[in-house]
Amino acid sequence: MIQRKQSVFLLIAVIFGILALTMQLASVTAEGLTVHRVFSLWAIGEAGARSFVPCPLFILMLLATSLSACTIFLYKNRILQARMCLVNIIIALLWYIALIVVSKQMAPDALNFHLNIAAAFPAVMIILNFMARKGILADEKLVRAADRIR
Numbered sequence: 187m188i189q190r191k192q193s194v195f196l197l198i199a200v201i202f203g204i205l206a207l208t209m210q211l212a213s214v215t216a217e218g219l220t221v222h223r224v225f226s227l228w229a230i231g232e233a234g235a236r237s238f239v240p241c242p243l244f245i246l247m248l249l250a251t252s253l254s255a256c257t258i259f260l261y262k263n264r265i266l267q268a269r270m271c272l273v274n275i276i277i278a279l280l281w282y283i284a285l286i287v288v289s290k291q292m293a294p295d296a297l298n299f300h301l302n303i304a305a306a307f308p309a310v311m312i313i314l315n316f317m318a319r320k321g322i323l324a325d326e327k328l329v330r331a332a333d334r335i336r
Contacts, residue, residue, distance in 0.1 A: 190325065192267075195318035196258045199274070202307040202314070203251030207244065209304035212289070216297045229292060239291050242284045250277040250311060257318075264326045271319035278308040278315070 207226050214222040214229070222229040222237070226244040229237045253274050260267040285305065293299035 190261070190321065192318040192321040192325070193258050193261065195314045195321070196254050196271075199254045199311045199314040199318070200251055200258075202310045203247055203254060206247050206304050206307035206311075207251065209307075210302050211240070211243065211285075211305050212292075212299055212301045214293050214297050214299055221297060222292060224288070224292060237292075240288045243281060243288060246277055246281040246284055247308065250274050250281065250308070253277070254311070254315065264322050264329070268319050268322045268326070271315045271322065274315045275312050275319075278312045281308045 210223055210225055212224040214224065219232075222231050224240055226247055227238070227241060229240055231237065253270060257267055257270040257274065260270060289299040
């Protein structure tokens, strides 16, 4: 059934994914002045020029968010739903690896790369997907125990 606590965890993960897609992730500064504002899809320079260096962040987060949304409706196949939660966790971890690569490209030695609160949202998604997976597997164990009794 769709009203389980796992569905709530996955819905909250979708909300955090949408927030991570739309909010400013970081800023690149040099001597106290902001050089770039980094979003998921692009970085905006001080003259308004857009750089698409952070585009892999957008692609990975869009994939993780859409998979979390689709995972909610897989409640009839709990094993597949648990696997999809694991895939979401891996994609969110890949997002952090991509963030490290983007930070190295955007901020060479003389520039500072400062993360904003939105950069923590994929970590919240990891925790929520882990909690949902744990609940899904507990439900599967309960169903198997009930089938064994019959």
